[in-house]
Amino acid sequence: MTGLVLSGLTVGYRAEGALRRGRAATVLSGVDAVAGRGELTVLLGPNGAGKSTLLRTLAGLQPALGGSVALDGGDLLALRAPDRARRVGVVLTDRPDPGLLTGRDVVELGRLPHTGAGGVLGPADDAAVDTAIDAVRAGPLAGRPLARLSDGERQRMMVARALAQQPSLLLLDEPSAFLDVAARVALLGLLRRLAREQDLCVLLSTHDLELALRLADRAWLLDGAGGIVTGTPDELAACGAIGAAFDTDELVFDPGSGTFLLRAGAGA
């Protein structure tokens, strides 16, 4: 099938470094999940559930401990880094400080996996950069230094940079963590549109539970105890998985409205 298919994937931290041999930590094991092309898939779960570890493994930033991952039918984990960079675009949480680069300079960095040793951009590369900047509606920002952009504008540029890699899979690790509410809504809406328009497989982790459930086509829910439940947002809400993961003594998830309600008899 097209899209992303995880089969029995185990992620975590292998013993690494000179002074810490023999200490491996498995974060998630035996994960089975799918994310389709043209769909927005959200990865949900409390802090420490393993969202970042899973995404970093898919992005090739850390090795998988077991299992397999297929992207459009091919083995994603076996790809060499430059080949993977042409298939997978990544947006991270952190706010990079690249010095004196304009927005367009940053988007052009997305062409690194496509250019030769000299890094010189050809007409096709320029076109891909233009397309990526237009896709995130960032034309007017492109000429400004990245350091002068707001957090929301900057994150849009980082999305454009990932798009310029012309990937089929877009991975985003809490891309809205530093953004205000308006920018969060705009970014998630943008990602949903990009998935549709460019037939991308978009997988992002987020803490914006209610917004994500409303916009996503599919959700992967990590329960914080090593388990994962997948399905459409409606399915997850109906089967009570979301409530099980996020309900507190005071708040309870209401599948009907897709929002959290004050638990009857609590506080007040």
Add this chain to the structure above:
Amino acid sequence: MTGAAPGRPVAGATPSPVPAPHRSAQRSGGRAAVALVVLGAAALLLFALTVSTGSVVIGPARTLSALLGVGSPDPRLDLLVTDLRVPRAVTAALAGAALGTAGLLTQTLFRNPLAEPYVLGVSAGAGLGVALITTLGTAAGAAAFATGGLGAAPVPGGRLGMVGAAAIGAALVLGLVLLLSRFARSATALLLIGVMLGSAITAVVSLLLVWTDPDTAQQYLMWGLGSVSGVARSELPVLGVIVAGGLLAVLLLAKPLDGLLLGDDYARTAGVDVARVRLGVLVVAAVLAGTVTAFCGPIGFLGIAVPHLARIAVGTSRHRVLIPATTLTGAVVGLACAIVAHPPGVGAVVPLNVVTSLVGAPVVIAVLLRSRRLGGGAW
């Protein structure tokens, strides 16, 4: 990013209306191309000035005739030009270019505006080599004196022995840093390891100097002041070939260095082999800085200040533009410091490190103040 910072090398130079020669510069408005042309012209001008000024000021006509071997020969001045002034100017330009470019490499690698090639410990290593060979020389001399010999053989192998010892010391420390870099999990850890290593080696050097006699310590201190006048004409090809090779290697690193600007993780997701690039950058930076240090002694501040001046000149961090700009700025600043170190018409010599520190410190301070105003966004 416009405006003149203190110590800007091309201050007062009006941008010449030369069209942008290549497309990357065209895209960034031609400013980079103009800056590169101005920097190149400034380097040539300062080279000529370095050759013609010094304790004796030599006119341009006289200089040219000495260089080209035409016109009436004046053996004394001709010798001064060909054997002293030209080697000094070439050395100053090469040293500035090499240290500045090595500084750019370390600043990008460590993503730290205060990083310089000497944080890799190469100057400390070179210093240890020199301290060892000077103290060994003293010990050998003392032994010779005790057995009725003539004694006072200052350094075994003379100047070449000193250069060789510095190079070996720098190379050994580089090897140690590379070994440790295999285990360092981040660039920051590596940076701090380099600093710690430098401190430890400097401590050993201090111990050697305390245990030796004052004359030897004096010799080491003179080396530590830095000089571009000590390189003989016959040594220039060695220095030139190594520095030119290193600078060419840096140009090949331009693409992965751009990738590193967004951080190691983003570089990896763009297909950059971060571990291999880090190794390449470390080796090239250390060879450039170590070679210059072996020949000229440790020259402070050029490695920090020159890349910042180059960024101000071209207004971008893109390495395809910034690398040549840094190399040219380094040559310009190196030559300017050499001129100041040998004031025209005065017999006295100002130690090179005094000049570079007085030029470099204000530049670094200005950069720090400026980058704070921009929220750390622009170096």
